[in-house]
Amino acid sequence: xxxxxxxxxxxxxxxxxxxxxxxxxxxxxxxxxxxxxxxxxxxxxxxxxxxxxxxxxxxxxxxxxxxxxxxxxxxxxxxxxxxxxxxxxxxxxxxxxxxxxxxxxxxxxxxxxxxxxxxxxxxxxxxxxxxxxxxxxxxxxxxxxxxxxxxxxxxxxxxxxxxxxxxxxxxxxxxxxxxxxxxxxxxxxxxxxxxxxxxxxxxxxxxxxxxxxxxxxxxxxxxxxxxxxxxxxxxxxxxxxxxxxxxxxxxxxxxxxxxxxxxxxxxxxxxxxxxxxxxxxxxxxxxxxxxxxxxxxxxxxxxxxxxxxxxxxxxxxxxxxxxxxxxxxxxxxxxxxxxxxxxxxxxxxxxxxxxxxxxx
Numbered sequence: 001x002x003x004x005x006x007x008x009x010x011x012x013x014x015x016x017x018x019x020x021x022x023x024x025x026x027x028x029x030x031x032x033x034x035x036x037x038x039x040x041x042x043x044x045x046x047x048x049x050x051x052x053x054x055x056x057x058x059x060x061x062x063x064x065x066x067x068x069x070x071x072x073x074x075x076x077x078x079x080x081x082x083x084x085x086x087x088x089x090x091x092x093x094x095x096x097x098x099x100x101x102x103x104x105x106x107x108x109x110x111x112x113x114x115x116x117x118x119x120x121x122x123x124x125x126x127x128x129x130x131x132x133x134x135x136x137x138x139x140x141x142x143x144x145x146x147x148x149x150x151x152x153x154x155x156x157x158x159x160x161x162x163x164x165x166x167x168x169x170x171x172x173x174x175x176x177x178x179x180x181x182x183x184x185x186x187x188x189x190x191x192x193x194x195x196x197x198x199x200x201x202x203x204x205x206x207x208x209x210x211x212x213x214x215x216x217x218x219x220x221x222x223x224x225x226x227x228x229x230x231x232x233x234x235x236x237x238x239x240x241x242x243x244x245x246x247x248x249x250x251x252x253x254x255x256x257x258x259x260x261x262x263x264x265x266x267x268x269x270x271x272x273x274x275x276x277x278x279x280x281x282x283x284x285x286x287x288x289x290x291x292x293x294x295x296x297x298x299x300x301x302x303x304x305x306x307x308x309x310x311x312x313x314x315x316x317x318x319x320x321x322x323x324x325x326x327x328x329x330x331x332x333x334x335x336x337x338x339x340x341x342x343x344x345x346x347x348x349x350x351x352x353x354x355x356x357x358x359x360x
Contacts, residue, residue, distance in 0.1 A: 115127070210284070260275050
């Protein structure tokens with residue numbers, strides 16, 4: 001049997017996206033949902049390993065896809081130690097760090113663990129591509145002002161890198177020939193200056209940068225400290241106020257950008273102000289990243305779910321179009337980005353990296 005398919009695995013908090021790619025195109029794909037009552041049985045994310053793997057194998061059987069037809073397995077990378085971007089072979093050292101959760105627990109930690117198990121069973125390679133832990137910061141970007149709290153790189157690297165390759169290709173360039181600012185706009189917002197293909201700085205999408213649909217972004221630190229010691233909130237309550245119940249949802253009661261735009265269309269002035277505040281802060285962050293690149297910017301690129309919004313894109317473009325040509329690639333096709341990473345290594349276009357050799 002020909003080994004012609006790449007199996008792509010993308011675990012999320014309540015579902016696992018799976019797909020089979022052949023010749024660069026998805027031939028079968030599905031979003032496997034995981035009911036809360038099932039997930040509640042597991043104390044830790046990594047305890048879900050057998051449960052999620054069995055569901056993936058059952059899906060392959062339902063589709064009539066033999067494991068012997070797989071050429072490689074690729075998964076979304078988890079919260080590993082800081083590493084440069086690229087496609088990585090899943091090694092035993094990586095598995096250990098995914099199980100421990102060296103930078104935190106997240107469903108994506110399961111991706112590499114499941115991929116290696118399936119890959120090893122067939123004697124085929126298993127990979128991850130551009131995980132959240134990608135760190136290509138220049139040293140000056142790590143300085144925060146407090147030695148105990150260095151700035152960290154936690155970024156939507158998978159989509160940002162994939163979109164950067166597409167934008168560069170559309171300009172007739174390779175990703176390592178040009179500088180770009182890429183803004184990933186979703187529930188969290190990452191604005192990254194890319195210098196010859198490297199993400200040399202970025203805001204922390206969970207704790208800083210622009211306000212987003214459900215995150216506060218950067219806050220007045222003195223007032224936040226006083227709130228922490230006010231006795232009114234627990235640690236968990238404050239964390240939720242910053243990420244989950246902050247941003248648009250705190251002001252407007254919804255984190256759905258489409259609903260916010262309906263409110264604006266119906267004359268809601270507060271909704272209009274909050275939406276404009278979000279685009280204002282995104283534009284400010286883009287401007288700051290232009291300074292990081294000393295103004296040597298060949299494109300400003302928007303991507304992510306919010307980039308489907310014409311109003312949002314117009315408001316940002318009006319403020320930043322003086323920096324560089326403006327490009328929009330809405331959505332985030334993580335499955336395609338993962339498949340492309342594996343395909344590049346299988347074809348020899350890209351040499352896969354070894355995790356333990358790249359850890360910073």
